[in-house]
Amino acid sequence: MALMQCGECSNNVSTTAKSCPHCGAKVKKPKSKEPTSTLLKALLICAIFGTVAILFQGASDRREAAAIEAKRVASLTPEQRAAEDAARVKAASEAATRKAAEDKVTAEAEAKRKEVGMMEATCQIEAERRAKDPSSVQWIREDRRFGFTNKEKTKATSLQPMRANNSYGGKTISAVRCDFAKKKGEWSMVQISEVS
Secondary structure, X not given: OOEEEOOOOOOEEEOOOOEOOOOOOEOOOOOOOOOOHHHHHHHHHHHHHHHHHHHHHHHHHHHHHHHHHHHHHHOOOHHHHHHHHHHHHXXXXXXXXXXXXXHHHHHHHHHHHHHHHXXXXXXXXXXXXXXXXXXXXXXXXXXXXXXXXXXXXXEEEEEEEEEEEOOOOOEEEEEEEEEEEEEOOEEEEEEEEEEO
16 A cells, blocks of 8 residues: 645645545545656657658668669760770779788788797797796796898897896796808708897
8 A cells, every 4th residue: 555645734634545544635646757658658659650751762872872883884885885884894903902912911911820839949949048047037028039140031039038047946037049041941040149
């Protein structure tokens, strides 16, 4: 049972009472503050019809644009049509050429990245093999350096800082330098040295 205030005496009255027990005034039923289901249904129907109208208008616009284009093409001379066809073929060819060039650059960059990764990994493996305590080696990756040392990019150097235990068990920081050379398309390490 809900309570409401009497409009005459402001005392609490049950919403089911016909009159106020305090002053006898007739109890007016409160109006619902929730929107009616009819209003919601009307809004939903309007939204559906609006969406359908927009879809039909879009389809109509596309049909109209296609009809205008068909009329334009029909009004062209055979030479103009041939010129437009040639322009379309040329544009498609240029787009394909650009895409092929972009794909080639991407593939070369990926191949170069793999080569560099292999050289750095080879350098680390060899350095760990030569370390006094291989299990103590920690690579300082953010400070590593790699570069090609000639114009032809057939020689390269990898410089990689590391921490490792020394002979007394203390940690030391040093760097390993690995020099690589490319012969017959294959990279090989030609020298490894420790840099303090």
